[in-house]
Amino acid sequence: MTCTEFLAMLDELIDDDVSAQTRSELQEHLNGCEHCEVTLNTTRKTIEIYRSHEVYELPNSVRQRLHDAIMARCKHGC
Amino acid sequence: MATIQIGENEQHPDLALVASARTGDVQAFETLVNKYDRQIFRIAQHITQNREDAQDVVQDAFLKAYEKLDQFQGNSKFYTWLVRIAVNESLMRLRKRRTGKMVSIDDDIETDEGSVPRDLADWSPNPEQNYGQAELAEILRKTIQGLPHGFRIVFVLRDVDGLSTEETAETLGLSVPAVKSRLLRARLQLRERLSRYFRNKKAGEK
Numbered sequence: 001m002t003c004t005e006f007l008a009m010l011d012e013l014i015d016d017d018v019s020a021q022t023r024s025e026l027q028e029h030l031n032g033c034e035h036c037e038v039t040l041n042t043t044r045k046t047i048e049i050y051r052s053h054e055v056y057e058l059p060n061s062v063r064q065r066l067h068d069a070i071m072a073r074c075k076h077g078c
Numbered sequence: 079m080a081t082i083q084i085g086e087n088e089q090h091p092d093l094a095l096v097a098s099a100r101t102g103d104v105q106a107f108e109t110l111v112n113k114y115d116r117q118i119f120r121i122a123q124h125i126t127q128n129r130e131d132a133q134d135v136v137q138d139a140f141l142k143a144y145e146k147l148d149q150f151q152g153n154s155k156f157y158t159w160l161v162r163i164a165v166n167e168s169l170m171r172l173r174k175r176r177t178g179k180m181v182s183i184d185d186d187i188e189t190d191e192g193s194v195p196r197d198l199a200d201w202s203p204n205p206e207q208n209y210g211q212a213e214l215a216e217i218l219r220k221t222i223q224g225l226p227h228g229f230r231i232v233f234v235l236r237d238v239d240g241l242s243t244e245e246t247a248e249t250l251g252l253s254v255p256a257v258k259s260r261l262l263r264a265r266l267q268l269r270e271r272l273s274r275y276f277r278n279k280k281a282g283e284k
Contacts, residue, residue, distance in 0.1 A: 007266075011261055035198045042273065046269045050222070050238055051237060055218050055222065058115065063116075070141060071107075
């Protein structure tokens with residue numbers, strides 16, 4: 001397996017959407033390729049960081065104001 | 079996380095709330111607002127890149143959803159239906175800011191950047207701990223803002239929000255292969271850009 005072929009399957013590997021056969025081929029490539037191992041690990045980390053850190057917080061005060069506006073309109077028929 | 083795995087025959091709890099809201103139960107609708115407003119805000123902010131626009135989108139998307147509850151078919155999740163409304167509202171706001179220029183989720187994706195990883199240095203362990211909370215948030219914001227928005231929105235829906243590939247495709251009106259190719263490139267571009275901050279520093283390197 002080449003690095004390009006490995007990369008083409010990167011998402012499937014990360015999302016655990018591969019057959020046992022493909023997985024072992026990918027694993028075999030990883031064992032001999034430090035670059036692809038770094039790419040896999042750092043891509044996983046990228047996703048994990050974005051998943052666990054809220055980039056755009058909605059402050060409670062704004063949230064309350066939006067709720068009030070939405071509910072007021074709903075109650076009076078939008 | 080918004081998505082909850084449920085059995086095929088089990089009804090999603092949102093459906094009961096939608097049914098009540100349809101009969102005029104405003105409280106039931108408020109529950110849905112409470113449940114999803116943060117996610118809708120996040121999606122709107124990622125598309126519009128503008129705080130006021132994103133707040134307007136939250137308000138307009140929920141009001142539009144309430145108005146159109148009768149049209150909700152129930153063959154998709156309420157949340158994905160709501161996201162679709164929010165994405166459209168966001169693109170409309172963006173269009174207004176760009177003085178009427180057409181904006182779609184297909185814009186700006188003609189780039190090969192990131193399709194081949196270049197920065198192959200490993201990252202330091204728990205690299206996010208080298209930055210303060212505010213500094214890290216700024217890095218993450220700046221990095222994702224640099225992505226073409228057709229990639230950014232796929233990444234946010236799929237990886238941050240936890241929608242499936244099929245739901246993301248349905249929500250954005252894209253094909254499944256298009257979502258897959260955008261997701262891979264979004265992930266690789268983000269990785270590449272974050273690498274500048276998170277890579278293992280060699281001795282003497284700043």
